Amino acid sequence: MKLLVVEDHPSLRALLAEHLRLRGFAVDAVKTGREAIAAQQMARYDAMILDLGLPDMDGQEVLSRRPGGGEAPLPCIVLTARDAVECRIRSLDAGADDYLLKPFDVRELEARLRAVLRRASRAFVTLACGNLAFEPDSRHVSIDGRILELSRRESMLLEELLRASPRIVVKEYLEEHLYAGNESVTLNAVEAVVSRLRRKLMAGGAQACIQTVRGIGYRLQPAGAGHA
Ligand code: CA
Numbered sequence: 001m002k003l004l005v006v007e008d009h010p011s012l013r014a015l016l017a018e019h020l021r022l023r024g025f026a027v028d029a030v031k032t033g034r035e036a037i038a039a040q041q042m043a044r045y046d047a048m049i050l051d052l053g054l055p056d057m058d059g060q061e062v063l064s065r066r067p068g069g070g071e072a073p074l075p076c077i078v079l080t081a082r083d084a085v086e087c088r089i090r091s092l093d094a095g096a097d098d099y100l101l102k103p104f105d106v107r108e109l110e111a112r113l114r115a116v117l118r119r120a121s122r123a124f125v126t127l128a129c130g131n132l133a134f135e136p137d138s139r140h141v142s143i144d145g146r147i148l149e150l151s152r153r154e155s156m157l158l159e160e161l162l163r164a165s166p167r168i169v170v171k172e173y174l175e176e177h178l179y180a181g182n183e184s185v186t187l188n189a190v191e192a193v194v195s196r197l198r199r200k201l202m203a204g205g206a207q208a209c210i211q212t213v214r215g216i217g218y219r220l221q222p223a224g225a226g227h228a
Contacts, residue, residue, distance in 0.1 A: 033057035127162035130207030161220035
């Protein structure tokens with residue numbers, strides 16, 4: 001799951017990005033409205049956390065300029081220091097899914113974010129393949145009910161593979177989703193994560209395997225199901 005954090009206050013921006021990354025989200029963090037609009041044209045996000053008081057434009061304008069409007073605009077939680085009822089009403093009218101008044105507890109933001117993503121039906125239901133299961137809410141991975149320890153990046157990869165399975169996940173998509181926009185991705189970074197995850201699944205006795213589809217990407221399939 002990829003999030004866009006739009007906040008001009010440097011330490012709050014860093015805190016939010018860090019906290020959400022630790023919770024397993026891929027996060028791009030920007031400081032202006034213009035950067036927020038540009039980022040949404042470059043990448044696909046699952047939700048946006050948007051400060052209303054930005055240096056170059058009002059957050060409401062960013063909200064109203066979300067791409068793909070109409071049917072399913074990007075889910076958004078608005079952050080505001082303004083305790084004005086009209087401001088919150090305008091944000092909700094402009095399509096914000098929820099809002100938080102500053103200062104707030106990041107755990108509350110996280111809980112509201114989960115609720116917003118759930119409502120947007122970017123569903124938090126258990127994902128499974130063979131005897132392998134992944135619970136997006138807790139991020140627990142298990143094989144036949146036994147917990148499998150994965151690194152944050154490995155679990156992000158597994159989530160993308162499970163969501164797509166049995167379809168192929170394109171390698172460039174993984175490069176974009178496993179790494180935030182400001183992280184440099186080395187040439188074989190995704191391949192390295194894939195091979196670590198593949199080894200852990202095998203060692204844990206998973207009846208699911210990651211197939212390499214040469215020149216395209218990867219696919220998770222129940223063990224014994226066809227070859228690429
Ligand atoms: Ca601000």
